[in-house]
Amino acid sequence: MRRSAWLAIGIPLLGLDGCSQKSPVPAAAMVAAVTKTGTSPAFTPPPEQQMPDGPLGDVIRRGRDIFTDTPTHAKAYVGNGLSCSNCHLDAGRLAHSAPLWGAYGMYPQYRKKTGEVNTFGERLQGCFLYSMNGKAPALDSAEIVALETYSWWLAKGAPVGVKIVGAGYPKLANPSLPADYVRGEKVYEKDCALCHGNDGQGQQVAGRNVFPPLWGPQSFNWGAGMHQLGNAAGFIKANMPLSRGGTLSDQDAWDVAMFMDAHERPQDPRYTGNLADTRRKFHDTPDSLYGTKINGHLLGEPAAQTQGRR
């Protein structure tokens, strides 16, 4: 089970600006610690009971419904069974789970991913294209407007243009050992397979996800943020297993993130027709395993993508 040489070298380069958490700490304690040392104010979104009545409230609620049950409420734009709230827990409210209130005020923003300044609506379009493996609703579509309105409401009172404590996913310190597939597989079997299944395909009731697939044709595609090891490790550390966030060690989180992201998934929609070229253009970082060989399989290989969409 050989990793590519670049991986062993690359992983320690990640998370240079990460926090100094090294041992397993319950998420609540972690949040408190970060809040104490953070330079920005923590933020609490308004309680759901305070959603206004009337037409504005209706659009806010529609945004929440799209967010928590995307296949039902934005059917035309999703290519898998995921919902936004699979990775943004508590309907986009939870700190350290990329909450909407932490993202809203950070746009417009120059993004390396697109090479231009994107509005929040354009950022939401990216979620549909990559994480939902679907197609982007128009900026003035009811779906984007509703999601934007819901996000705005959650962010009411939050500072604009300031990274708030709890925004995004935590940046973990470098793992002591380079992230490892075999160790990750053991973590997966012990702490993840209960819900996500031995085959990573989640568990469904009546064709609907209760636990989301982590790879394969019904998961996020190679362009999604969660395919990046740093994002995945941070999310996993803070939030997984569900309700037991903060219980995995940083090393376990890195290892199991690597295990998850070393599996095949739907093609990057930016695929140029050439894997090496696509990697060079969009994945030229040790944070991405796309276009690299793991266990003899070239990840992102077009032949593996024939079943990318159901």
Place this chain on the structure above:
Amino acid sequence: MSRIGSLRIAWCLAVAAALPITGARASDAATIARQGNGKGAAPCLACHGMDGGGQSASGNPRLAGLDAGYLRKQLDDFTSGTRASPVMGATAGALGDDERQALATYYSKLPVPPTLTKPVASVPAAGAELATRGRWSKQVPGCVQCHGPGGVGVGASFPPLAGQPAAYIEAQLKAWQRGTRRNDPLQLMQHLSGALSDQDIHDVAAWFVAQPVITGGAAP
């Protein structure tokens, strides 16, 4: 042991004693369910009902339609003590390996009794938020996030909550709190039950009782 608990045990044993015990074949689950196994395992129907639908008044759970793997594990755990219950500890301990498996399979295949599939008139609002959304300030997910929409149950590890007596759901949440039940994978229930008040437990149990029981993967 509470007074109600003692009465419940006395009732089950009384019913068991009143039923004829014949030499049941080891793995004839229907016979064991009806008559016991003649080796100390009480008849299941004494507490779980003729149709496996449970008894809401006494808080005895429904078994009909539950996942076979889940049922098997519970029988094993009653014996090992990770799920403490005087009645079930004695009963499961008197069942052989093949008998446990046969009973788990038997009950998993029983249809949900029609009395449980009737629509409930009204769903109480109090437990809805905890059941569907959780309380993330205390790392508590919504119950349905693991137990499935409406508490329909998911696989062998997340049993149905819909169609279970409120008294049963309440008793289990309190057992997780006390540690008398500790057979949960990844200590998920032991952990999150600690964040719940008695009122939370009451409300959330009442919410699940009002959910329709869906079987066989029908649309939620």
